[in-house]
Amino acid sequence: MRRSVLSVIATCGMVVLLSAAGCGPPPVKVSVRDDLYDPASVTAARGATVTWTDEGNLQHTTTGDAPLNLWRGALSPGSSFTTKLVAGGTYTYHCEIHFSMHGTVKVPIAVSPTSGSTSTTYTVTLASTAAPSGFRYVVQEKDPGGAFNALRTVTSATTTFTAPKAGTYQFRSGLQRISPAGTSGFSDPVSVTVS
Numbered sequence: 500m501r502r503s504v505l506s507v508i509a510t511c512g513m514v515v516l517l518s519a520a521g522c523g524p525p526p527v528k529v530s531v532r533d534d535l536y537d538p539a540s541v542t543a544a545r546g547a548t549v550t551w552t553d554e555g556n557l558q559h560t561t562t563g564d565a566p567l568n569l570w571r572g573a574l575s576p577g578s579s580f581t582t583k584l585v586a587g588g589t590y591t592y593h594c595e596i597h598f599s600m601h602g603t604v605k606v607p608i609a610v611s612p613t614s615g616s617t618s619t620t621y622t623v624t625l626a627s628t629a630a631p632s633g634f635r636y637v638v639q640e641k642d643p644g645g646a647f648n649a650l651r652t653v654t655s656a657t658t659t660f661t662a663p664k665a666g667t668y669q670f671r672s673g674l675q676r677i678s679p680a681g682t683s684g685f686s687d688p689v690s691v692t693v694s
């Protein structure tokens with residue numbers, strides 16, 4: 500136990516020295532095989548890197564689906580491609596060579612606190628950073644007994660909410676590019692209980 504903790508500290512220390520960015524969220528790895536992504540669905544924390552490694556004998560790609568086309572990595576046996584996803588959402592991708600190969604990266608959002616009153620300010624964390632230039636975050640909110648509706652579109656990493664009445668409220672968000680326009684799938688919802 501002690502050894503693994505020290506090892507993590509040493510690794511983060513090196514990251515700090517190299518990038519001055521601190522110790523980031525845990526990286527996610529996907530194995531690319533002939534012909535599937537393993538696992539096909541992964542969850543990555545906001546700001547985490549996702550790395551695909553070609554462990555098969557064929558060439559593949561990891562290509563973010565339209566309309567965002569957020570990333571494109573060409574892979575050959577033994578090679579890797581890494582991208583970083585900062586914003587909550589659901590990101591699907593595919594292989595351009597093998598049409599049966601599909602995968603999903605889910606990036607969760609968070610809300611705090613998760614319960615309170617009508618005088619509580621709830622903070623929804625949408626991303627690890629403010630929106631990159633040309634992008635923004637689309638936030639939807641679901642009233643007690645209602646459906647998801649647009650709440651607001653922001654470029655900040657967080658947004659706040661106050662509840663008009665008691666009940667359970669839900670939030671979800673996605674990454675939107677302004678031009679050419681395109682939006683990711685929404686994140687899984689998070690909820691607050693207002694009493």
Ligand SMILES: [Cu+2]
Pocket residue numbers: 534558559560594595596597600
């Ligand atoms: Cu492929």
